[in-house]
Amino acid sequence: MKKFVEESWLVLVMGVIFACLLAGTQTSLSARIAENQQRVLLQAIGEVVPGVETTEEFKIESNQVFKCLDKNGELVGWAVDASGGGFVDKIRLVVGIRADGREITGLKVIENLETPGLGNKIEGPWAEQYTGISTDLSLTVIKGDADPARGEISAITGATWSSRYVTDIVNDVLTRIRPKLAEQQ
């Protein structure tokens, strides 16, 4: 027993000190980290729902949904925070849906670790092609020129899978969340 204490006291003491140090850092920085994450989310909502001033947050199943209001308190649209598997790691995005629930008003990828230079183009102008697509359609990814009226999305060259994963997440939002938006009006 004496030998045990002699040999290991330093590890135990350091363990306790380091644990306190980490707890302190976590406590002092966690508010700031949460604020950063919230800022990215709100910025994305501003991009996918035009004219949004304030939001009311609620949950549909496991998704965070934001009811978007303009400065007069009129409903301008909905923003759904959704995520799903990607080619490399989880993809998280925000989908904007028009107030009547009939059209996608924008899509913004806020978290992805897709291949730099190929798959990570999902966070750029590529995502603009989702804007204006009817929510009644089931979206499909095709190579080459796409027809938005038929719910077609043109794949990123060299990143067809990343394009499909984003579209899968959007389809999931349209089938699972969109029909329940009307109840919240």
Place this chain on the structure above:
Amino acid sequence: MAENGSNLQQFKEGVFSNNPVLVQLLGMCPTLAVTNSLENALVMGMAVTFVVVMSNLITSLLRNLIKPHVRILIFTITIATFVTIADLALKAYLFDVARKLGAFVPLIIVNCIIICRAEVVAIKSGVSRSLADALGIGLGFTMALCILGVVREVLGSGTLLNQHVLPRDFIEGGHTWVIMVLPPGAFLTLGAVVGVVNHLRERRAKGGAA
């Protein structure tokens, strides 16, 4: 290690003749993975420098208390603690870069450069020498990553620190070498840079003998 040579020399060795990446070829995982832009390379370099400085400092202060057969355990908990602190600090103050670096910040824990400095220098040397060593190694690591970061970002994206440096037609016309921001680009660039460094070292050695 005997206390030969000044602290300044120990510092210089880490940056040049004993550069962790270009000469010792350690820490290859972050070197290859996060050097697709200069910004990522710089932040990774700073994070590793912070961790190696703290780890060397604590190891050196406690060197007479650490029992030889638990030393690796002590190094590991020290490194893990400071890596976690660095990770939280990046998420709080450099959120955008932290998001790009993703899992590679927590993975600094397994960066062999850091445990190597604790084992080779800090456990046997005084505080000032250990700190000089850590700063040298940290700067050497950061410098090597930045060299790769500059080459890969300019050729692969046509930008530097997210500012356009190559003609617009080049970037928008799709003439950038996408391969440079992909993993093979990291190997190609590293190979070329290590080749140049070896060439210079060989020439220097010959020059010294003559």
